[in-house]
Amino acid sequence: MQVRGTLVRGGTSKCWLFTERDVPGTRTDLEAMLVAAYNAADRRQIDGVGGATSTTSKAAVVGPSRAPDVDIDYLFAQVGIGEGRVEWGSNCGNCATAIALYAVAKGLVPADPRETRVRLRNVNTGSRLDAVVSTPGGRISDHPNALVPGTDAAGVGVRLIFLAPGGGSTGALLPTGRPAEPITIAGRRARLSLLDAGAPVALLRAGDLGLTGDEDPAELAPWLPELIAVRAQAAIRMGLARPGEPAPQAVPKVGIVGEPRGDRIGVRMVSMQEFHPAIGLTSAVALATATRTPGSVLAGAAAPEGPARLRLATPSGEVAVRSSLTADGAVAEVELERAARLIADAVIYLPAAA
C-alpha cells in the first residue's frame, strides 16, 4: 500500500502533507496509516518518514474547505515518537505556513500578482488563520529569501495571522476562569497562567522558580520532569484530560517566561518530552495574548490598547509577534513573519499491516 505525500518545511518544523482524497476517510484508519508511515512506535522512527523529534514528526491532511469564506481546511496530526499513536488535539502554526505554501504551489488556491492570502481553518480546534504567501509576479520564487530564527535556510515569506485566537481548543480564553493561579513546583509556590489562545498553554514565571527564562535548555534539564508534571496537572485543570487517564504530551504547551524587559521576554517551552529548540507559533500566540490579559503572569508586558509588538527570546533567537485588539479589548489578530519551503514530493510505501 502506498500514499502520496509532500514534505514541506514551515519555519522550524518539517511536516508531511497529504491531500484529503489520498488518505483514509475515518480518523481511525488515518491514524493507523500515519503510525505506519512514520514508524511511530519506534522512538527512532527508523522504518518511516518521520524525523523522530517533536518538530519533525508532524503531518496534516489538506483539502478545500467546507466552510464559507475559508479556502483550505486542514487536520493536524502530531505523530507519536516511540508510541504508536497520533495526538489530534492541537494545531501547529509552522505547519499552517507550510500548508499555505503547499496550497498555492499545488494550485489549490490561485496565486495573486504580489502576495496570495490563503484563508485556513484548523479542523482540530476550529481555529481560523490567514496566511499571506509571497508570490511576486503571480508565482512562487525559485530563489526565495525569507528567514526565521532557528535556521539559516531561506524560504518563501509567509505572514501568518491567527484570527480571534482566544478559546480555540476549550471555548474560553481562561478555561479555569482565572488569569493566574497558585501551583507548587519542586517545593516552591509559583503562579501559573492557563490560557487557551492559539494553543492551550501553561505559563510559569521564571522568577518564581529562581530562574531567568534565558537559561540554556541543557541547564534546565533537571526541571523537565517537574514541567511535564505541571503539564499533566494543567491538562486536568483546563479540561483537556481526565484524572486517571494517561497525560497528553502535546497539550497544554508548558513553559517558563522571564521578566519582560521593554518588548523582550525570555521564554523556554517544553514540547512533547523535551525543551523546544525555539517556540511553537501557537505558543507564541498564547504569550502575545497573555501580555494583553490582565492578571496573567505576563500582564503589563504590552500596552493595554492599540497594536503591540513583542520579541520572544528563544534558545534559537528572537521571534517577533504583533497583536491587535478589538474595540472591547479582546485579542483580534496575532501575526508572525515566517518562511516555508517545499522539500520533496513522494510516494510513501506503507509496511504491511501487522
Place this chain on the structure above:
Amino acid sequence: MQVRGTLVRGGTSKCWLFTERDVPGTRTDLEAMLVAAYNAADRRQIDGVGGATSTTSKAAVVGPSRAPDVDIDYLFAQVGIGEGRVEWGSNCGNCATAIALYAVAKGLVPADPRETRVRLRNVNTGSRLDAVVSTPGGRISDHPNALVPGTDAAGVGVRLIFLAPGGGSTGALLPTGRPAEPITIAGRRARLSLLDAGAPVALLRAGDLGLTGDEDPAELAPWLPELIAVRAQAAIRMGLARPGEPAPQAVPKVGIVGEPRGDRIGVRMVSMQEFHPAIGLTSAVALATATRTPGSVLAGAAAPEGPARLRLATPSGEVAVRSSLTADGAVAEVELERAARLIADAVIYLPAAA
C-alpha cells in the same frame, strides 16, 4: 533544481539512494548536492531530507558496476550533521543491504525465483560484498517478515556477505604487524587488538578493565573519554592519522569485548562520540575476524578451522555472524542476516544555491 531519490531502511539505518545518472558527475558537485538536499549545515537538518543522526544522515549513489563479476557499484556518503560536508572515507553494511534491495526492486538486477544474489562493490574502499535478497516467486514480498535487533519493524530478508574483508582500509589485516599489543588505560595495563577487516577496529578485553562487556552503556559512560583517547592512539598506530593532526572520529571503531562463552561474546562499541546502540556491521565483521586471528584478544572464541557462528551480544540484542576461512586460514567470508524495506520514492527539491 530537483533530484530523484529513494529512501530505504537497511537494518537500523535509513539511507537515501540515488542513481548515478540522476546526480552530478564530479565529487565536488555531488557533495554540494547532498549538503543542500540534507541541509547538512544545520545540526537539525530542518530544511532537508536527512534525519539528523549518524544512522539517518546517510546516502549512496548506485549504478551498474564497471568491474567484471560485479553487478552494482555504490559510493557511500556519510552526510554531515551541523557541518556542510560529506565524509567519503567509509563503508556502511546497513546501507549495502538497502542498496541490494533497491537494485532488485528497481530492476537493476533481475530477480531469481527464490533469492537473488547482488554482487556489490563499495567504491569508497574497494570492498566487495554479496547481498542475497529474499525473492520468493521471483519477486519482493509485500508482506516481508525478516527482523533485526534494534527495531521491531519487519523487512525483506537480506543476507550480507563481506568477501575477503582483511586489509580493506589499510592494506593489511594487522596494520601494526601484531595481533595484540599492550596499552595503558586508566592506569591499567590492557591488551589491544588492532585489526582492519570490514572496518579498522581497536578492541580491548573487558576483563583487563575490570568489566564484563555486558554492562549497560550508561554504566560505561565514565569509560567513554578513555576509549576515545584509545581510538586516537590506535588511529596513529594503524597509520590512519598522523601525530598532531585532529583525531578522526569515524575510524578506527573502538570497543570492549567480553569473555567468550560458547559462541556468545558481549560487546560494547563506541560510535563517533557515544556508545553505539547496537554494533555497526563492519565492526561485527572485524570481531568475527578477530575470533579467527591467533593471538588477538578474541583468539580461540571460534574453532581454528571450518565455518563458525558467533552471537555478538549488544545493548539492543544479539547479532549473529558467520565466518568461513580460506585453505590457508584467512577469513574468506563473513555473513550477517539483515532486513531492508523501501520507505519512499521522491523528487527532492534543492534550495537555490547560496
